[in-house]
Structures are given as structure tokens and as C-alpha cells.
Amino acid sequence: MSTQFQGVIPPVITPRHTDGRIDTTSLKNVTQHLLDGGVTGLFVLGSSGEVPYMTNEERELVVTTVADANAGAVPLIVGANEQTTNRVIEEAKKVIDLGADAIVVTSMYYAIGNVQETDTHFRSIHAAVDKPIFAYDVPVRTHFKLPADLLARLGRDGVITGVKDSSGDDVSFRQLLLAAKDIPDFDIFTGHEVVVDGALLGGAQGVVPGLGNVDPAGYRRLYDAAQAGDWTTAAAEQDRLADLFEIVYTPKGRVSGGAAGLGAFKTALQLMGVIESNTMSAPMPSLNPEETEAIRAILKRNGLV
Amino acid sequence: MSTQFQGVIPPVITPRHTDGRIDTTSLKNVTQHLLDGGVTGLFVLGSSGEVPYMTNEERELVVTTVADANAGAVPLIVGANEQTTNRVIEEAKKVIDLGADAIVVTSMYYAIGNVQETDTHFRSIHAAVDKPIFAYDVPVRTHFKLPADLLARLGRDGVITGVKDSSGDDVSFRQLLLAAKDIPDFDIFTGHEVVVDGALLGGAQGVVPGLGNVDPAGYRRLYDAAQAGDWTTAAAEQDRLADLFEIVYTPKGRVSGGAAGLGAFKTALQLMGVIESNTMSAPMPSLNPEETEAIRAILKRNGLV
Amino acid sequence: MSTQFQGVIPPVITPRHTDGRIDTTSLKNVTQHLLDGGVTGLFVLGSSGEVPYMTNEERELVVTTVADANAGAVPLIVGANEQTTNRVIEEAKKVIDLGADAIVVTSMYYAIGNVQETDTHFRSIHAAVDKPIFAYDVPVRTHFKLPADLLARLGRDGVITGVKDSSGDDVSFRQLLLAAKDIPDFDIFTGHEVVVDGALLGGAQGVVPGLGNVDPAGYRRLYDAAQAGDWTTAAAEQDRLADLFEIVYTPKGRVSGGAAGLGAFKTALQLMGVIESNTMSAPMPSLNPEETEAIRAILKRNGLV
């Protein structure tokens, strides 16, 4: 149990048909591609899964589809993405009914809270649901940084079972790792694709890499090298993945930051034959042929096409 | 028709019982209090109405209750508050079915968009619903400032019928007023309680003041003075209302900014006998007795208790 | 004495020859242009004067040149622009020796302070110099918003004699006007070119408009109309000036925000024959011929060329 949520747990992207409908066949293919790559868990309805753009019906379809394709192979972690406490609780109950082994919860957004309200937020959700909760620290979206001492306190009190950190604040991340060192079965993941070796060296339990959709095996090799104490190999693998990550910069400002990153992952998977189309959720535009070719070149030099 | 959405349109607060349930009796009282004060419209499910904190069921109850109490007296504008395009469309259809005469829509949030996606966002919603749309510019919540030229373009193309500006950017607000001057039936409201005289002097069509819950008649007097060209009276009334607005600062950092402002409005209405309790939506704490007494003193010196 | 610092006090731009040297002849012309336009004071070494870009020698030359050209006609307010307390004090003593009637001081920058340190900052400077001090609130440059209650307290204690507000926070500005209402001889200026009518309606004592370099007479008419209580005329003049302000947007992102605004003022003055060249301080590029033509068109429709 204590190692249930460790290792490489990519946030699964959500393929769509060119007409915008969820493409469940491609979604199953992605799931299989990830399992084949050696991932140790699946994170569904995350930002990389375009969860903010899905209707409630679509969210249900996505969780069900991945749960089916996974068939219990690895733990299924699902985002309960809503603005505030009571809305999160309703969402959490839904995704748990659909098969989530754990849920992922952010601080409130659109709402303007503070530390005390955020503490109450997580405790109320914990009291209302019976699955482990990961706190997701993503201030670029929520505009609220989860303080390391709040996270450690919530962990120590059994309110949360771990943290997915996409805060971009590596100082605070290291301090969280130190503060949480003695909390049993507390798992801290970095969400930043290009600094995983350092995060693992500092004691992180795993990584939730959007880029892991494209190269799950690379992240697994990096994780295994780190576990084996072979940091030179880990750093070399990380450098290779950091080069691969250049795919997200190919749109060079033509589309929003959201559409650029997720669009690049989808375009890469399309080029690799895993999914049918690189269509984005409305209102995001898809990457164009020129950007697609730039991505193909980066995949090629990294041996992925 | 061209003057349907002008004047004083407060964002209606949402009273709760001490156990957290929506207090429909108090909500009807607030509605009547506003109509008695001479408001020219009602804005339901706004930030001041704590919309981010309500479940879907609660949102429905609130719209229905206010629609009943209003009984067609003034236009009913309702927030369709969701993260992204397709989710907004679903929400908009719901509130239109419940009686909304117009809807209020923000740019996307949690999602990270740009100008082009925001343009598509509003156009897609306009294509999907058959009621007027107000763009709500509230970057402190969405973290995206709606550019004045985008708003003017959407207005000119008939996509939006007006703007509620809570951007805190008075330079951009004035430029929007100028840019939209020749758009027929385009209504621009300021959401900032203490600068309404200047906004009206610059050509704004009205105000959506959270503080208008407490003193609707004061805002109506301010608006009427401005309409009559009596700017000295308008400024004096504005100064009085700016003093009344001090109620939102009574918590002095004890609670979040959200809980402080909305808590102050509720506490004032409780002291004035309009609502039963100043209970806030979870996870926000309610204002305490000390803060309540500070608010009472401010109400007193402004002749409201 | 009590009205010494009121009305229209433009931040004087600093012309340069094409080789980058300060153009003192053009600087004298600008000064005369401003006096002819009816300004009630001159603000030298402000942001619009490109003070951050000048060497110490250049700063001295500019103050001396404007002081000579002004010859005591109107009060001379001079920026003492430095990072921290003791550096400001040294700079303040220099500019006072050169003829400043009052100095303008920001909160610290590059340094990371807080309210208490900022309070000490202003009090220490006041104790060390014997001329009136204006606090300059410009968070877009200092990244610290001067709180209204701090400013009112410093005013009440005689530490500062007024405020130049370029905060972009009109709510806080109105609250400052109210909080400072009973402080004798305390003068509050807005630095925002397009909302002067509303600021004066709210009780401001004047305006420090960068655009006033281009059209000082327009701002004087606006101020006079407001003083006469003729708010309709004031608002109409403001609308005209807001249209003129469009010159600052002509570069459309080609240059930095700093170079765009100041470059537009210089280019306009060059087109109007007041200065010789629109050369900017290094490393800012000057506006190009295409941008110059766009500015000429705006000047033309406003009757300035």
C-alpha cells in the first residue's frame, strides 16, 4: 500500500475526433501505450487531459473509458476539478463511483480564498469522501500557491495522501520534501517534465509528466535509474527528455500556452500513430502542418518516429 | 429596448441559514429591498452572490427564488459561471430556462487562454444561446484582462450586448467607453462601488455595485443626479457611499478578501433586518461580533440603522 | 502657499540630439511650450523625462536647463529617483541645490521592502531635506503599491505634502482623496491622462499628464472647466484628450511599453516643431517613420498639426 502511488503517473491526454467528440478508441490506445511504457499509475481528468474544457458528460465518458482500458493494471487517479469545496465534493463522489482509486484536488479558483479557507477546503473534502486525496499545487491556474507547511500539516493529519506539484517553485518543493520526510506513506510528485532527476535526488516519490504521454518509457528509465542510484544515467535521460520537451515550443506564440503544450503532446501521439487526430477541445485551435513538421523533427532526433 | 439594461443593477447576495442551506425567505426580502430602493435590474449568480461556492442545485434554487420575487418588475441578468466555452453554454441554457433575460459570461478561467480563444469563446456562446450576453471583465478572478478592443469588436459584431467591468483598470475602461460610443444599445457598467460618479461622467450606462445590496437607494440617487447633470450632488453621494464601503475593511485581514467583502454586505443586511443570518458559503467564515459592531457603527453614521 | 502645487503639472520630456546628447535648446523649447499652454508647475526628472536612463551628469544638466527656462514662472518639482533611502537623500540634496521647489520620491525599488520600511523611508528623507516631498505611487515600476492609509498618515504627520498617483488603482485613489480631505495643503495628483475629469470630480487637486507635453492647453482647459463646475465641458475635453492619447499605441508592440509612450510624446513634439529629434535614451529605439505617420494623423484630427 505504501508504494501504491509512486513512480511515473502521466496525466492522460484526451483525444478527440476532428468533429470534437471524444475519441474513445484513441483514448484506449493512449492508455495501452502508457501501460506498455511501464507507467505505475494513470492520472485522468488532469490539466493535460483538458479537464477544464470537458462537459460533465464527457468527463464521465473519459474516466469510464480509461478505467476499462486499464482494467485494474495500475492505480487510477482522477481529478475532481471544480471551483470550491462543495462543488469538488460532488465531483469527487462522481469520479469515485466511476472507479477512481484516488482523487486530485486543487485549491479553490475563481473564488478568492486564503490559507485558512484552503485548510478547511481540504479537510471538508476529506471528511466527505473515502478515497485518498492528492493536493494539486498549480498556481499558474489557481493563482494560489499551496504553502509547504499547510501541505505538510494536511499530510500529517491524514487529510491528504500526497501532493502533485506544478508550482514551478523548486525551493518550496525541496522544503516540502524535507518537511514531509517523516510522514508515512506520503507521496510527493513533481509535475515538471524537465527537472525530474533533481526532484528524485531530493527525495520525491515520482513524477506526473504531461510529456510522459509521448515517451512513458523514457520517464520509466529515468525513474528506474534514480531508484538504482545511477544519477549519471538519470541526468542523461532527463537531458534527452528535456530536448524532447522542445515540442511544446514549436507554436512560438501562435496559440495560447495551453493549446501549445497540449497540442504538441497530441500532435506527437498522432505522428506516432497512437491517436487519430490532434484536435483540441473548443475553443483551442489545433497545431497546424508547419508546427506538426517541427514536432516530427524533434521526435525523429529522439528516436520516437 | 435600448435602455433595458441601464442604471443600477446590483449583484444580489445569497443569504444562507446558519446551517448552510439557502435562505429563500431572506433572499426574497433582499430582492424586495432592492426593488424598493429603485434598482433598474437584478444580477443573480454573480461573484457577490457567491456563485462559485454554490452547487448546481443551489444555483437553480436561487435563480428561481429571485425570479419569483421579482415577478418581472425589472430585468433579470444571470451569471453563467463556468470554466470554458462548452460548460458555459450548458450553464447558460439552464439559467435561461429559469428565466434569465440576459446572461453574464467571463473569459475562461483555470484554463489558460489568449485573445483569439477568448474571441472564439464569446462567439461560440452567442451562437448557442438566444439571450443577450454581457461580458464580465474580472481579472482578479479570471487572471485575464478582456482587452478594450476585443470588447468593442464583439459589441460591434452583435456578439455581446454590453460589459460589466470589474477590472480595476480605469484607463482601459475609459478607452472602452470611447471605443464603444457609436455601438447602438451597447451598455457598459462599472462594478466598482466607489468610482461610479467618474464612470458615469465618462459615459457609462450604469453600475453593478455589490454595496448596492446594502444601500440601493443611495446608488439610485447617485445615478439620477448624474442623469440630471448634477455632478456635484452625484460626487457627494458617491463620497457618502465610499464611506459606507468601509464596512468591507472591518475584518482587517482576519478573513480572505472574498469573505471580507461579501461577509460585510451580509452582516450589514442582517443588522438592517433584511436577512436572518450573515452565514457565508463554505469554506468561508462569517464575520464575528467585533466586526459586526464595527459595521454597525459605519451603518449608523450613514443613516442605515 | 496652499495652492502652490495644484493644477496641471506635466512631467517634462527630455529631448536628445540624434547622437544621444541632451538637446538643451529643444528642452528650453518644450519648457516654453508648456508655460505657453498654461501649466501651473513643471515636474522634471520624472518617468516621462526618462530619468531612469540618464547619467547623473545628464540629470544635473536637465534640471539646470529647465530651471533657467522657467525662470521662476511656475513651481519646479524634481524627481529624486534612487533605489533606497540614503541614495534618495543624496539625490534630493543635489536637485534641491539645483533649484527644486519640491521633490518627488517613490517607494524603494529593486530592494524588497514593506509598509513599515516604506514609512521609515519617507520619514528619514523628510528629516534630511528641507523641501516639500511628493510621494510618487507607481507600482508598475516599483512593484509596491503605496497604501492609502500610509499616505494619509504621512500627510497628516507633515512628512509628505502630496501624492502623485500613477497606481492605476482608482478605488484606492478615491479612498485616498476621502482619507486626506481634512489634511490642510495636501495635494493629490493623478498621473493617468484619460481619467482626469473623474479624478477632479472626486476631489483631486491636479494632474501630472505625460500627454500634457503634447497638449498642455487641453489639460488646462479641462482643469479650468472642472474648477468652474462645468463637468460636461470637462468630460468632452477629456474625451478629446483620450483620443489624442491613442498616439502611445501606434507602435503596436514593436517596442517596449516605455519606449512606445515616451517615444510617442517625443515624436508628436517633433512633428509639432517643438523639438528637433524623437531620439530616445539608450537602449530604447526611437519610433520609426510608419509610426510617426500614424501619430501625425492623430495629431491632425485633434488639431495639433
Add this chain to the structure above:
Amino acid sequence: MSTQFQGVIPPVITPRHTDGRIDTTSLKNVTQHLLDGGVTGLFVLGSSGEVPYMTNEERELVVTTVADANAGAVPLIVGANEQTTNRVIEEAKKVIDLGADAIVVTSMYYAIGNVQETDTHFRSIHAAVDKPIFAYDVPVRTHFKLPADLLARLGRDGVITGVKDSSGDDVSFRQLLLAAKDIPDFDIFTGHEVVVDGALLGGAQGVVPGLGNVDPAGYRRLYDAAQAGDWTTAAAEQDRLADLFEIVYTPKGRVSGGAAGLGAFKTALQLMGVIESNTMSAPMPSLNPEETEAIRAILKRNGLV
């Protein structure tokens, strides 16, 4: 030559007597303490040296004092801290005359620039001075993030010889390391005290740790372990130093962030008998006895008193 600027190069703190004057005896003691600890260079007039708070005369005294105490033992890197290009050039010439082996330059501040102006800024300074230039990326002070591709381009063109990164953006840092991999004699330092092991694993050439004033030997051990490929030891030493870094949080909000961090370093050195007083530059308050005791406890558990 190629390894001249590598390893552990602390930003030397600046001791003051209780009356505020620079304490040159203590400053010599700090220098000796650092050399004894095995540092490979000294960085004078950095943020940790309180450079923004010093008068020009004080800056000169500090450089001279450290240069004397160092007596050529290790390279002397000196901050040329000014707002804009021409002011930096004047400052750079001064500190080079005083003995700087290299200078450290930030992007412009208070001034509002962009990438193109920043490029010109560094190239103009390089053209005007004949010592190596380190770009100092410190957006928390300058409010401008130096883009990794700009830094790599400036390095490739021989404009800068390296980077001190205090950006807090570890993703961009790793991308800079990769982009600069093939630039000969280009040295990249992290300024973040608690993530040095990861930075070195990623390929950084060294560290500029404020905390290195307190425990230079600890950082040297960490660096040596990393050089030897003994990452387990490096990470353990880093964890110990991260615990020691807790001294900067002892003021718990009582003073500004600047005063807290620098005050903690000074207080620690005072407790360790290296400097006479923990007096801060005006207007910063010094840490109080209670905070001093909290720091003593942290030093004790880390074996430093």
C-alpha cells in the same frame, strides 16, 4: 582560465556598526571566514551584500576592503548595480578600477524594457567594459525574466561569460543549461541555496549562495561531492543546508522579505563570532533577540555554534 569562475562563490554580506557605518574589520573577518571555508570566488555588491542600500561611497569602501582582504586569493566578482545601460557602464568602470575581475549585471529595473532592449543593454555594456560580464537573472527584483534563449545567444556571441540565476524558474534553468552546453567557458550558477544538488546534477558550474556566508564549508563539501559524482552525499549535505536555511524564516513576517533573509545571515555570523553586529542598512530593521535565539537553535542543531 576556463574554470576561473566555477564552484562556490558566495555573495558577501556587508557588516555595519550599530551606528550604521560600514564595519570594515568585520567585513575582513567575513572574507577570511569565506576563504577558510574553501570558496572559489567572492561576489561583492550583490543583493545579499545589500548593494541597493549603499551610497556610492560605501560601495567603493566595500569593494576596496574585500579586495584587500582577499589579496588575489580567489576571483573577485562585483555587482555593477544600476537601473539602465549608461548608468551600469559608469558603475562598472568604477568597480573594475577598484579591482573587479568580472562584473555582474541585471536587466534594467524601474525602467520598463523588453527583450530587444535587454539585448542592446548587455551588448552596449560589453562594448564599453573590458572584463567578463555575468548576467544576473533576478525577476523578483527586476520584474523581468531573462529568457533562456537570449542568455544563450549573448553567451554564444561572447557578450556574457555566464549567468547567475535567481529566477526561481527551474524549468527555464535546465533549458538554459542544455542550450548553453556547447558554449566554451560559459558558467552558469544557481543562486538558490536549497536546490544546488539538482542544479549541479543538471550541469551547473557552481552556486552563489547567500547562506554560503554562514556555512561556506558546507557548500564546498556539497560541490566537491557533486564533482566526485557522489550524489548521495551531495543530496544529504543539501538537505542539511536546507535545514540551516530555515534561519531566514525566523522573523515570520515581522520584517520585510529582504530584511528577514539578510538579517538572518548577519545574525548567524554575529552568533558565530565572525561579525560584530547584525545591524541592517537603513531603512531595514535588524532582527530582534527572540529571532536571534531562534537562529541560534538552528545553528546549534547544525553544529555551527
